[in-house]
Amino acid sequence: MSVVDPNLSSPMQPSFKPGASIKEPPPVQALINKLGLQKHPEGGYFAETDRDPLRVPNPFLASNGSNRNTTRAAPEDDSTRSASTTIYYLLSPGQPQGVFHRNKGRTMHTLHRGRGRYVIIHDHEKHGEEKARIETFVVGHDIRKGDQLQWMVEGGKYKASFLLPDHGDDIASEGLLISEVHAS
Amino acid sequence: MSVVDPNLSSPMQPSFKPGASIKEPPPVQALINKLGLQKHPEGGYFAETDRDPLRVPNPFLASNGSNRNTTRAAPEDDSTRSASTTIYYLLSPGQPQGVFHRNKGRTMHTLHRGRGRYVIIHDHEKHGEEKARIETFVVGHDIRKGDQLQWMVEGGKYKASFLLPDHGDDIASEGLLISEVHAS
Numbered sequence: 001m002s003v004v005d006p007n008l009s010s011p012m013q014p015s016f017k018p019g020a021s022i023k024e025p026p027p028v029q030a031l032i033n034k035l036g037l038q039k040h041p042e043g044g045y046f047a048e049t050d051r052d053p054l055r056v057p058n059p060f061l062a063s064n065g066s067n068r069n070t071t072r073a074a075p076e077d078d079s080t081r082s083a084s085t086t087i088y089y090l091l092s093p094g095q096p097q098g099v100f101h102r103n104k105g106r107t108m109h110t111l112h113r114g115r116g117r118y119v120i121i122h123d124h125e126k127h128g129e130e131k132a133r134i135e136t137f138v139v140g141h142d143i144r145k146g147d148q149l150q151w152m153v154e155g156g157k158y159k160a161s162f163l164l165p166d167h168g169d170d171i172a173s174e175g176l177l178i179s180e181v182h183a184s
Numbered sequence: 185m186s187v188v189d190p191n192l193s194s195p196m197q198p199s200f201k202p203g204a205s206i207k208e209p210p211p212v213q214a215l216i217n218k219l220g221l222q223k224h225p226e227g228g229y230f231a232e233t234d235r236d237p238l239r240v241p242n243p244f245l246a247s248n249g250s251n252r253n254t255t256r257a258a259p260e261d262d263s264t265r266s267a268s269t270t271i272y273y274l275l276s277p278g279q280p281q282g283v284f285h286r287n288k289g290r291t292m293h294t295l296h297r298g299r300g301r302y303v304i305i306h307d308h309e310k311h312g313e314e315k316a317r318i319e320t321f322v323v324g325h326d327i328r329k330g331d332q333l334q335w336m337v338e339g340g341k342y343k344a345s346f347l348l349p350d351h352g353d354d355i356a357s358e359g360l361l362i363s364e365v366h367a368s
Contacts, residue, residue, distance in 0.1 A: 050334075150272070179294040181365045
């Protein structure tokens, strides 16, 4: 496995233990309440905030070839999908980890507050028994240090995310809050 | 004209004067350099950071009816457009205002840092000589006070934005940095 973040001390250890049944700090609980977030099955919290009424051909349907028709079909018709959807996504001391999962489409991630580490497995690139390339980077506001404010994850990759402390070695966080826009 | 922000003192005055030839504060200039931003013709700074290679039917082309073909056409073919594009957009003490303009498509805006006021003119809704509805809201991190972290602007609306001080009455700002995702 190759690791592309040269600042990474090996091996990685999560800063916050998942499943530790920590009560959310009051500012985090206030954020969850204010934004109407609910627990995500893959860890963390989320809320869908926007769904484009425009529908485009579903690129993930086997019967949709390269020459597809666009219609404003009923949502239950899976030949089309919303042109975009947007969610808030939060990692918190009580829900500090988003477990590995894949999204079909490419997703733009943008940071509002907090810090975290993302790990991406480029499973699509590997050939045969080759090990997949692994990418990891820190998301946060300190862009001079290389933190990312915006990060695109292509469809079909495995993605996991881990809460990091807001400040250096002090193990405290008011949460990592991002937006995700799924657009194709 | 109706104003939907009840916290607004009338009339509005910009906190930062446009065209005052202010040198950018060093942290703002560092941000501009780090993100590779350039001046936007409508005010502020921007950089395009992502363009989806997937192309979808261009909904703004007169000849594109409700039954449109999707192709992976060459970019210069305006019958299709990128499924999404993303930019950074910055207002700064030297470029504190984004003048009124319209985007054809709907645009998701997400806040990274700073504070600002948005003004939206709902020109599409009006009938005949009726005055258009005006909406205004503050974008910022203090969501308890009603600041917005995420805001969708539908296509065809007039939009302007104004830098606000980072903290209350102190007329200082390290910039209002957002992402805009244009997805349809």
